[in-house]
Amino acid sequence: MLTRIILALLLPLILLALWQAAAGAGMLSPAYFPAPLQTLDALTTSVVTGKLWGPFAATAWRMFQGWFAASLAGVILGAVIGFSRTARELLQPTLEFLRPFPASAVIPAAILIFGLSNAMAVWVIAFGSIWPVLLSTLHGFAAIEPRLKEVSAALEMRPVDYLRKVALPSALPDIFTGVRISLSIALILAVVVEMQSAQPGLGQNILLAQRMYRSPELYAGIVVLGLFGLAISWVLERVEQRLLAWKIRR
Amino acid sequence: MTAIDIRDVSLEYGEGSGARLILSDISLTVRSGEFLSVIGPSGCGKTTLLRLIAGLVTPTRGAILCGDRKVDRPSRDRAIVFQDYGRALLPWRKIWSNVALPLEGGNIQGAALRERAIELLKVMRLEAVADHYPDQLSGGMQQRVQIARSLAQEPKIWLMDEPFGALDAITRQQLQDEVARLAAERNMTVVFITHDLEEAIYLGDRVVVLGAHPGRVVEEISVDLPKPRDQLTTREDPRFLAHRHHLFGLLQGH
Numbered sequence: 001m002l003t004r005i006i007l008a009l010l011l012p013l014i015l016l017a018l019w020q021a022a023a024g025a026g027m028l029s030p031a032y033f034p035a036p037l038q039t040l041d042a043l044t045t046s047v048v049t050g051k052l053w054g055p056f057a058a059t060a061w062r063m064f065q066g067w068f069a070a071s072l073a074g075v076i077l078g079a080v081i082g083f084s085r086t087a088r089e090l091l092q093p094t095l096e097f098l099r100p101f102p103a104s105a106v107i108p109a110a111i112l113i114f115g116l117s118n119a120m121a122v123w124v125i126a127f128g129s130i131w132p133v134l135l136s137t138l139h140g141f142a143a144i145e146p147r148l149k150e151v152s153a154a155l156e157m158r159p160v161d162y163l164r165k166v167a168l169p170s171a172l173p174d175i176f177t178g179v180r181i182s183l184s185i186a187l188i189l190a191v192v193v194e195m196q197s198a199q200p201g202l203g204q205n206i207l208l209a210q211r212m213y214r215s216p217e218l219y220a221g222i223v224v225l226g227l228f229g230l231a232i233s234w235v236l237e238r239v240e241q242r243l244l245a246w247k248i249r250r
Numbered sequence: 251m252t253a254i255d256i257r258d259v260s261l262e263y264g265e266g267s268g269a270r271l272i273l274s275d276i277s278l279t280v281r282s283g284e285f286l287s288v289i290g291p292s293g294c295g296k297t298t299l300l301r302l303i304a305g306l307v308t309p310t311r312g313a314i315l316c317g318d319r320k321v322d323r324p325s326r327d328r329a330i331v332f333q334d335y336g337r338a339l340l341p342w343r344k345i346w347s348n349v350a351l352p353l354e355g356g357n358i359q360g361a362a363l364r365e366r367a368i369e370l371l372k373v374m375r376l377e378a379v380a381d382h383y384p385d386q387l388s389g390g391m392q393q394r395v396q397i398a399r400s401l402a403q404e405p406k407i408w409l410m411d412e413p414f415g416a417l418d419a420i421t422r423q424q425l426q427d428e429v430a431r432l433a434a435e436r437n438m439t440v441v442f443i444t445h446d447l448e449e450a451i452y453l454g455d456r457v458v459v460l461g462a463h464p465g466r467v468v469e470e471i472s473v474d475l476p477k478p479r480d481q482l483t484t485r486e487d488p489r490f491l492a493h494r495h496h497l498f499g500l501l502q503g504h
Contacts, residue, residue: 145337147332147334147337147338148337148338148340150306150324150330150332151330151332151338153306153323153324154304154306154324154325154326154328154329154330154403155326155351155352155403156324156325156326161354161355165340165351165354166340169340169342170342172342244342246341246342246343246383247341247342
């Protein structure tokens, strides 16, 4: 385990060391490529002074709201559509058409409708991140083993019990895949919407640092976002391992 | 007493000129406590007949009665054991929990639910794998789990759809004897679908032979062999061999 961690970190550390050496030797312009230690310095300063936490919390909370709304709506809609063949044939083509639509392109329209507000940002994030969870939930409910429907029928199971005991557990692996992809899209959109609409957050900080040529701060923001993305996907993986123990066991 | 009364049942798929006749004018009665084997070539609709009795399919013409009630939907009184055990078990539930499924929502709750499931697993000699998941078990064991689950339902009628078709010969013989014993002990009426002629005779009080295109009854014989039966002596009994000769000819179309 430890050797694996060391091996995994080896390449990034070597690259950072090379970068640091090149910057120290004056081979890189500090305006564009500040030395990694400078970035680390900017990062620790913003952590210590507490300057980081406000924007960080704003971005995380915004992302979470949008993602949560998207997941809730996506699972419910996906279940309804997945259950009914008619609903599926009616709605699926439209949904597939809407899916590749870049959510960042709706930001101007969202600003027009909702103004420069947090609600606007949450709407954009939810719109953009609903697709993976919606479509994979839909697939999960549509792909329930027909034999299990017959088993449930032979036991005269009530519809609510069928949903709880058969349909939901059966669709859960698909739902989880969707929820995970949606979360990473939600983070991307949280940052993009901040940059485009001047909402306070890490995205805006990065943009402002760039405009003021404070590149160590710019890179520090990117590092924080990267670590945050890593952390939430780690948490989701743990949750998935618990909920889907029967599937991930081997 | 009649347990299952099948009256002039026909089943068509499709409509108009594209309609295909799957089963044609099937009339059969199964006595209470009787073990009925149904055999026929592939495509004769024997599985469809079982699904009709189960209430998973409704006949185009005719009716099926169980007791004095017309079958129009599945019922807990009629347990089905499917051939594809791998799909019929809930992969996310442990073995005991799969067996407990029919018990849920009943009088037994909490820890007693697990205890009752374990009791049923003991009947099938599966208590050692109670906390395993289905895909950790061999095919024969998975089918035992499905049988244990069907027993949890406490059915009057046991509907078995080629339950041992995918199992190896030794496992198959063991399960044949277990099913025969359980059916007798619990006084269940059994409809047993198979494509294995010897299995049909070995288990059945009566064997019905279906013909194909469309599915129809071509022969019905009573099996006058003493019970309980024995894998060696029964299969060597001259009457067993005589039945086998007679039905073999029919299935070959002579």
